[in-house]
Amino acid sequence: MSFNLQISRSLAKNGGMSLGRKTVSSLEIEQEWLEIQAAQGNPALFRPIYNRYFEQVFRFIHRRTADEDLSSDLCSQVFLKAMQRLNEYAFRGVPFSAWLFRIASNEVSQFFRQNKAGRVVSIEDVHIGEVIEEIDEEHNEAMRKKLLLVLNDLNEMDLQLIEMRFFEQMPFKEIADITGMTENNAKVKVYRILERLKKKLIS
Template identity: 45%
Template sequence: MLRIIDLNALSEARHMTEDQIAEEQKIVEAAKRDARDFAVIYDRYFEQIFNFILRRTDDEALTDDLTSQTFLKALQSLKKYEFRGLPFSAWLYRIASNEVNKHYNKKKRKRVFSLEEERLFEIIETEDGNPELDGQINILISTLNDLPTDVMEVLELRFFEERSFKEISFILNISESGAKMRLYRAIEKLKKYFTVNWKE
Protein backbone atom coordinates (compact mmCIF):
# COMPACT_ATOMS: atom_id res chain seq x y z
CA MET A 1 0.00 0.00 0.00
CA LEU A 2 1.27 3.46 -0.91
CA ARG A 3 -0.28 6.65 0.39
CA ILE A 4 0.59 10.28 0.97
CA ILE A 5 1.23 11.17 4.59
CA ASP A 6 -0.61 14.11 6.14
CA LEU A 7 1.69 17.00 5.30
CA ASN A 8 -0.16 19.18 7.83
CA ALA A 9 1.18 16.91 10.58
CA LEU A 10 4.81 17.50 9.70
CA SER A 11 7.27 17.88 12.53
CA GLU A 12 7.98 21.43 13.66
CA ALA A 13 11.39 20.28 14.97
CA ARG A 14 13.38 22.71 12.84
CA HIS A 15 11.32 25.69 13.93
CA MET A 16 13.14 28.05 16.24
CA THR A 17 11.96 28.85 19.74
CA GLU A 18 11.33 32.44 20.80
CA ASP A 19 14.58 32.38 22.79
CA GLN A 20 16.53 31.17 19.75
CA ILE A 21 14.97 33.88 17.58
CA ALA A 22 15.85 36.52 20.19
CA GLU A 23 19.44 35.23 20.34
CA GLU A 24 19.65 35.28 16.55
CA GLN A 25 18.35 38.85 16.53
CA LYS A 26 21.33 39.88 18.66
CA ILE A 27 23.64 38.49 15.95
CA VAL A 28 21.72 40.43 13.29
CA GLU A 29 21.96 43.65 15.29
CA ALA A 30 25.70 43.12 15.70
CA ALA A 31 26.03 42.65 11.93
CA LYS A 32 24.10 45.88 11.37
CA ARG A 33 26.70 47.70 13.45
CA ASP A 34 29.70 45.92 11.93
CA ALA A 35 29.45 44.16 8.54
CA ARG A 36 32.23 41.78 9.56
CA ASP A 37 29.76 40.11 11.93
CA PHE A 38 27.64 39.16 8.91
CA ALA A 39 30.04 36.21 8.50
CA VAL A 40 28.25 34.48 11.40
CA ILE A 41 24.94 34.72 9.53
CA TYR A 42 26.56 33.60 6.28
CA ASP A 43 28.13 30.53 7.91
CA ARG A 44 24.90 29.61 9.67
CA TYR A 45 22.61 29.81 6.64
CA PHE A 46 24.76 29.24 3.57
CA GLU A 47 24.00 25.52 3.26
CA GLN A 48 20.23 25.95 3.75
CA ILE A 49 19.97 28.72 1.17
CA PHE A 50 22.26 26.91 -1.29
CA ASN A 51 20.16 23.73 -1.11
CA PHE A 52 16.92 25.71 -1.38
CA ILE A 53 18.13 27.37 -4.58
CA LEU A 54 19.67 24.17 -5.95
CA ARG A 55 16.32 22.41 -5.63
CA ARG A 56 14.84 25.16 -7.80
CA THR A 57 17.57 25.21 -10.45
CA ASP A 58 19.20 21.75 -10.54
CA ASP A 59 22.34 23.61 -11.64
CA GLU A 60 25.25 23.97 -9.21
CA ALA A 61 27.02 26.77 -11.07
CA LEU A 62 23.82 28.81 -11.29
CA THR A 63 23.09 28.01 -7.64
CA ASP A 64 26.52 29.34 -6.65
CA ASP A 65 25.78 32.61 -8.46
CA LEU A 66 22.28 33.03 -7.04
CA THR A 67 23.37 32.12 -3.52
CA SER A 68 26.18 34.69 -3.68
CA GLN A 69 23.71 37.26 -4.99
CA THR A 70 21.28 36.44 -2.18
CA PHE A 71 23.83 37.02 0.57
CA LEU A 72 25.22 40.12 -1.14
CA LYS A 73 21.75 41.66 -1.31
CA ALA A 74 21.10 40.66 2.29
CA LEU A 75 24.33 42.38 3.39
CA GLN A 76 23.59 45.48 1.32
CA SER A 77 20.04 45.75 2.71
CA LEU A 78 20.78 44.65 6.26
CA LYS A 79 20.32 48.10 7.78
CA LYS A 80 16.78 48.17 6.33
CA TYR A 81 15.89 44.79 7.81
CA GLU A 82 13.09 45.00 10.38
CA PHE A 83 12.44 42.26 12.89
CA ARG A 84 8.89 40.88 12.57
CA GLY A 85 9.04 38.06 15.09
CA LEU A 86 10.23 35.56 12.48
CA PRO A 87 13.61 33.83 12.16
CA PHE A 88 16.09 35.90 10.16
CA SER A 89 16.31 32.99 7.74
CA ALA A 90 12.77 33.79 6.50
CA TRP A 91 14.15 37.07 5.16
CA LEU A 92 17.02 35.24 3.46
CA TYR A 93 14.59 32.75 1.90
CA ARG A 94 12.49 35.63 0.62
CA ILE A 95 15.51 37.23 -1.05
CA ALA A 96 16.60 33.85 -2.47
CA SER A 97 13.11 33.13 -3.81
CA ASN A 98 13.02 36.55 -5.48
CA GLU A 99 16.46 35.99 -7.03
CA VAL A 100 15.39 32.64 -8.48
CA ASN A 101 12.14 34.13 -9.81
CA LYS A 102 13.99 37.05 -11.39
CA HIS A 103 16.39 34.64 -13.08
CA TYR A 104 13.61 32.57 -14.61
CA ASN A 105 11.57 35.62 -15.61
CA LYS A 106 14.60 37.14 -17.31
CA LYS A 107 15.56 33.93 -19.11
CA LYS A 108 11.92 33.03 -19.82
CA ARG A 109 12.70 29.43 -18.97
CA LYS A 110 10.47 26.84 -17.32
CA ARG A 111 11.13 26.58 -13.60
CA VAL A 112 12.81 23.49 -12.20
CA PHE A 113 12.14 21.62 -8.99
CA SER A 114 14.73 18.94 -8.31
CA LEU A 115 13.45 16.60 -5.61
CA GLU A 116 15.75 14.32 -3.66
CA GLU A 117 14.59 10.71 -3.69
CA GLU A 118 15.13 10.26 0.04
CA ARG A 119 12.76 13.16 0.74
CA LEU A 120 10.15 11.60 -1.55
CA PHE A 121 10.19 8.52 0.65
CA GLU A 122 9.30 10.80 3.55
CA ILE A 123 6.22 12.04 1.68
CA ILE A 124 4.91 8.54 1.14
CA GLU A 125 4.25 5.56 3.35
CA THR A 126 4.77 2.16 1.79
CA GLU A 127 5.02 -1.47 2.75
CA ASP A 128 8.39 -3.12 2.22
CA GLY A 129 8.77 -5.37 -0.76
CA ASN A 130 6.37 -3.50 -3.03
CA PRO A 131 7.59 -4.28 -6.58
CA GLU A 132 5.65 -1.36 -8.03
CA LEU A 133 7.42 1.22 -5.86
CA ASP A 134 9.71 2.56 -8.60
CA GLY A 135 6.76 3.12 -10.89
CA GLN A 136 4.82 4.80 -8.10
CA ILE A 137 7.74 7.09 -7.29
CA ASN A 138 7.90 8.07 -10.98
CA ILE A 139 4.19 8.90 -10.91
CA LEU A 140 4.72 10.96 -7.75
CA ILE A 141 7.56 12.93 -9.39
CA SER A 142 5.45 13.48 -12.50
CA THR A 143 2.51 14.63 -10.41
CA LEU A 144 4.68 17.07 -8.45
CA ASN A 145 6.17 18.45 -11.67
CA ASP A 146 2.65 19.09 -12.98
CA LEU A 147 1.75 21.29 -10.01
CA PRO A 148 1.62 25.05 -10.71
CA THR A 149 4.75 26.87 -9.58
CA ASP A 150 2.94 28.85 -6.85
CA VAL A 151 1.53 25.62 -5.38
CA MET A 152 4.86 23.80 -5.60
CA GLU A 153 6.62 26.68 -3.82
CA VAL A 154 4.37 26.29 -0.78
CA LEU A 155 4.73 22.50 -0.79
CA GLU A 156 8.50 22.85 -0.99
CA LEU A 157 8.75 25.42 1.81
CA ARG A 158 6.37 23.52 4.08
CA PHE A 159 7.73 20.02 3.54
CA PHE A 160 11.31 20.24 2.30
CA GLU A 161 12.24 23.40 4.25
CA GLU A 162 9.84 22.74 7.17
CA ARG A 163 8.73 26.36 7.38
CA SER A 164 5.69 27.54 9.33
CA PHE A 165 2.76 29.05 7.46
CA LYS A 166 3.63 32.43 8.97
CA GLU A 167 7.13 32.17 7.49
CA ILE A 168 5.81 30.92 4.14
CA SER A 169 3.39 33.83 3.89
CA PHE A 170 6.29 36.25 4.53
CA ILE A 171 8.70 34.52 2.12
CA LEU A 172 6.18 34.42 -0.74
CA ASN A 173 4.44 37.69 0.19
CA ILE A 174 1.01 36.06 0.44
CA SER A 175 -1.51 35.63 3.25
CA GLU A 176 -1.31 32.69 5.65
CA SER A 177 -4.74 31.54 4.45
CA GLY A 178 -3.45 31.72 0.86
CA ALA A 179 -0.45 29.58 1.78
CA LYS A 180 -2.69 27.01 3.47
CA MET A 181 -5.02 26.92 0.47
CA ARG A 182 -2.12 26.31 -1.93
CA LEU A 183 -0.84 23.47 0.24
CA TYR A 184 -4.32 21.99 0.43
CA ARG A 185 -4.53 22.04 -3.37
CA ALA A 186 -1.18 20.24 -3.61
CA ILE A 187 -2.19 17.60 -1.07
CA GLU A 188 -5.51 16.98 -2.80
CA LYS A 189 -3.82 16.49 -6.15
CA LEU A 190 -1.30 14.06 -4.65
CA LYS A 191 -4.00 12.17 -2.77
CA LYS A 192 -5.89 11.73 -6.03
CA TYR A 193 -3.11 9.35 -7.07
CA PHE A 194 -1.86 7.89 -3.81
CA THR A 195 -4.68 7.32 -1.32
CA VAL A 196 -5.58 4.01 -2.92
CA ASN A 197 -4.36 0.49 -2.25
CA TRP A 198 -1.91 -0.65 -4.90
CA LYS A 199 -2.08 -4.21 -6.11
CA GLU A 200 0.75 -6.46 -4.95
Protein backbone atom coordinates in the same frame (compact mmCIF):
# COMPACT_ATOMS: atom_id res chain seq x y z
CA MET B 1 8.14 28.74 -16.08
CA SER B 2 8.70 25.04 -16.74
CA PHE B 3 10.16 22.60 -14.21
CA ASN B 4 12.61 19.74 -14.26
CA LEU B 5 11.81 17.35 -11.41
CA GLN B 6 14.90 15.48 -10.24
CA ILE B 7 14.52 12.48 -7.95
CA SER B 8 17.32 11.30 -5.69
CA ARG B 9 17.29 8.23 -3.48
CA SER B 10 20.81 8.92 -2.18
CA LEU B 11 19.93 12.33 -0.77
CA ALA B 12 17.55 10.78 1.69
CA LYS B 13 20.33 8.54 3.01
CA ASN B 14 23.30 10.84 3.34
CA GLY B 15 21.91 14.36 3.48
CA GLY B 16 23.24 15.28 0.01
CA MET B 17 22.12 18.80 -0.83
CA SER B 18 19.33 18.99 1.74
CA LEU B 19 19.05 22.25 3.66
CA GLY B 20 20.59 20.87 6.85
CA ARG B 21 17.80 22.50 8.86
CA LYS B 22 17.45 22.30 12.63
CA THR B 23 14.76 23.47 15.01
CA VAL B 24 15.41 27.02 16.20
CA SER B 25 14.03 28.08 19.58
CA SER B 26 12.26 31.37 20.23
CA LEU B 27 15.17 32.43 22.43
CA GLU B 28 17.66 31.78 19.62
CA ILE B 29 15.51 33.79 17.21
CA GLU B 30 15.36 36.71 19.64
CA GLN B 31 19.12 36.57 20.22
CA GLU B 32 19.66 36.53 16.48
CA TRP B 33 17.50 39.65 16.15
CA LEU B 34 19.89 41.43 18.52
CA GLU B 35 22.78 40.40 16.24
CA ILE B 36 20.93 41.74 13.21
CA GLN B 37 20.20 45.04 14.92
CA ALA B 38 23.89 45.35 15.73
CA ALA B 39 24.78 44.57 12.09
CA GLN B 40 22.29 47.21 10.93
CA GLY B 41 24.40 49.72 12.83
CA ASN B 42 27.75 48.20 11.89
CA PRO B 43 27.89 46.15 8.64
CA ALA B 44 31.12 44.46 9.79
CA LEU B 45 29.02 42.57 12.35
CA PHE B 46 27.12 40.85 9.53
CA ARG B 47 29.99 38.37 9.04
CA PRO B 48 28.86 35.85 11.74
CA ILE B 49 25.34 35.86 10.24
CA TYR B 50 26.80 35.31 6.77
CA ASN B 51 28.91 32.40 8.04
CA ARG B 52 25.90 30.87 9.79
CA TYR B 53 23.63 30.89 6.76
CA PHE B 54 25.88 30.70 3.70
CA GLU B 55 25.69 26.91 3.38
CA GLN B 56 21.92 26.81 3.92
CA VAL B 57 21.30 29.47 1.28
CA PHE B 58 23.71 27.79 -1.14
CA ARG B 59 21.88 24.48 -0.71
CA PHE B 60 18.49 26.17 -1.09
CA ILE B 61 19.65 27.57 -4.44
CA HIS B 62 21.45 24.42 -5.56
CA ARG B 63 18.28 22.37 -5.08
CA ARG B 64 16.69 24.70 -7.63
CA THR B 65 19.57 24.85 -10.13
CA ALA B 66 21.61 21.62 -9.82
CA ASP B 67 24.57 23.77 -10.91
CA GLU B 68 27.33 24.59 -8.42
CA ASP B 69 28.81 27.55 -10.31
CA LEU B 70 25.42 29.13 -10.89
CA SER B 71 24.46 28.47 -7.26
CA SER B 72 27.63 30.21 -6.06
CA ASP B 73 26.94 33.24 -8.25
CA LEU B 74 23.31 33.52 -7.13
CA CYS B 75 24.27 32.96 -3.50
CA SER B 76 26.70 35.88 -3.71
CA GLN B 77 23.91 38.03 -5.13
CA VAL B 78 21.60 37.02 -2.29
CA PHE B 79 24.03 38.09 0.43
CA LEU B 80 24.95 41.27 -1.43
CA LYS B 81 21.28 42.25 -1.59
CA ALA B 82 20.77 41.20 2.04
CA MET B 83 23.59 43.52 3.08
CA GLN B 84 22.23 46.36 0.96
CA ARG B 85 18.71 45.94 2.36
CA LEU B 86 19.58 44.97 5.92
CA ASN B 87 18.10 48.15 7.38
CA GLU B 88 14.77 47.19 5.77
CA TYR B 89 14.64 43.90 7.67
CA ALA B 90 11.98 43.76 10.38
CA PHE B 91 11.66 41.11 13.09
CA ARG B 92 8.84 38.63 12.36
CA GLY B 93 9.50 35.90 14.90
CA VAL B 94 11.10 33.50 12.41
CA PRO B 95 14.77 32.75 11.69
CA PHE B 96 16.63 35.29 9.56
CA SER B 97 17.08 32.49 7.03
CA ALA B 98 13.43 32.93 5.96
CA TRP B 99 14.24 36.43 4.70
CA LEU B 100 17.37 35.15 2.95
CA PHE B 101 15.38 32.32 1.35
CA ARG B 102 12.83 34.85 0.07
CA ILE B 103 15.61 36.84 -1.61
CA ALA B 104 17.13 33.60 -2.94
CA SER B 105 13.79 32.42 -4.32
CA ASN B 106 13.35 35.71 -6.16
CA GLU B 107 16.89 35.55 -7.56
CA VAL B 108 16.40 32.00 -8.82
CA SER B 109 13.03 32.80 -10.41
CA GLN B 110 14.43 35.91 -12.06
CA PHE B 111 17.39 33.97 -13.48
CA PHE B 112 15.24 31.26 -15.04
CA ARG B 113 12.72 33.72 -16.43
CA GLN B 114 15.44 35.83 -18.03
CA ASN B 115 17.10 32.75 -19.50
CA LYS B 116 13.80 31.08 -20.43
CA ALA B 117 14.95 27.84 -18.82
CA GLY B 118 13.18 25.28 -16.65
CA ARG B 119 13.88 25.39 -12.93
CA VAL B 120 15.02 22.24 -11.15
CA VAL B 121 12.90 20.80 -8.35
CA SER B 122 14.98 18.37 -6.26
CA ILE B 123 12.94 15.68 -4.57
CA GLU B 124 14.29 13.05 -2.18
CA ASP B 125 12.57 9.73 -2.76
CA VAL B 126 11.50 9.50 0.88
CA HIS B 127 9.56 12.77 0.59
CA ILE B 128 7.53 11.49 -2.34
CA GLY B 129 6.21 8.84 0.03
CA GLU B 130 5.34 11.52 2.59
CA VAL B 131 3.22 13.42 0.06
CA ILE B 132 1.43 10.21 -0.95
CA GLU B 133 0.77 9.37 2.70
CA GLU B 134 -0.51 12.90 3.33
CA ILE B 135 -3.19 12.42 0.67
CA ASP B 136 -4.07 8.95 2.01
CA GLU B 137 -3.01 6.92 -0.99
CA GLU B 138 -1.03 3.68 -1.17
CA HIS B 139 2.67 4.25 -1.78
CA ASN B 140 3.77 2.08 -4.69
CA GLU B 141 5.82 2.60 -7.84
CA ALA B 142 2.79 3.30 -10.02
CA MET B 143 1.46 5.93 -7.60
CA ARG B 144 4.92 7.47 -7.30
CA LYS B 145 5.23 7.89 -11.07
CA LYS B 146 1.73 9.34 -11.31
CA LEU B 147 2.47 11.83 -8.53
CA LEU B 148 5.51 13.12 -10.41
CA LEU B 149 3.37 13.72 -13.48
CA VAL B 150 0.71 15.68 -11.60
CA LEU B 151 3.34 17.66 -9.67
CA ASN B 152 4.82 18.74 -12.97
CA ASP B 153 1.42 20.18 -13.94
CA LEU B 154 1.27 22.51 -10.92
CA ASN B 155 1.81 26.22 -11.40
CA GLU B 156 4.95 27.85 -10.03
CA MET B 157 3.54 29.01 -6.68
CA ASP B 158 1.70 25.75 -5.94
CA LEU B 159 4.77 23.65 -6.66
CA GLN B 160 6.90 26.00 -4.57
CA LEU B 161 4.54 25.54 -1.60
CA ILE B 162 4.68 21.73 -1.89
CA GLU B 163 8.44 21.92 -2.35
CA MET B 164 9.01 23.99 0.80
CA ARG B 165 6.52 22.12 2.98
CA PHE B 166 7.34 18.53 2.04
CA PHE B 167 10.68 18.45 0.20
CA GLU B 168 12.41 21.00 2.45
CA GLN B 169 10.40 20.32 5.63
CA MET B 170 9.69 23.98 6.39
CA PRO B 171 7.15 25.00 9.06
CA PHE B 172 4.16 26.97 7.79
CA LYS B 173 5.24 30.11 9.65
CA GLU B 174 8.51 30.19 7.74
CA ILE B 175 6.82 29.38 4.42
CA ALA B 176 4.48 32.30 5.03
CA ASP B 177 7.37 34.66 5.65
CA ILE B 178 9.20 33.55 2.51
CA THR B 179 6.16 33.80 0.26
CA GLY B 180 4.68 36.94 1.81
CA MET B 181 1.36 35.34 2.78
CA THR B 182 -0.16 34.72 6.20
CA GLU B 183 0.55 31.46 8.03
CA ASN B 184 -3.12 30.46 7.86
CA ASN B 185 -3.26 31.23 4.15
CA ALA B 186 -0.17 29.09 3.56
CA LYS B 187 -1.83 26.17 5.38
CA VAL B 188 -5.08 26.55 3.45
CA LYS B 189 -3.29 26.74 0.11
CA VAL B 190 -1.16 23.65 0.80
CA TYR B 191 -4.16 21.56 1.84
CA ARG B 192 -6.14 22.70 -1.19
CA ILE B 193 -3.23 21.73 -3.43
CA LEU B 194 -3.13 18.31 -1.76
CA GLU B 195 -6.85 17.88 -2.41
CA ARG B 196 -6.35 18.69 -6.09
CA LEU B 197 -3.43 16.27 -6.28
CA LYS B 198 -5.55 13.54 -4.70
CA LYS B 199 -8.36 14.03 -7.22
CA LYS B 200 -5.90 13.76 -10.10
CA LEU B 201 -4.20 10.70 -8.62
CA ILE B 202 -7.43 8.74 -8.24
CA SER B 203 -8.96 9.86 -11.55
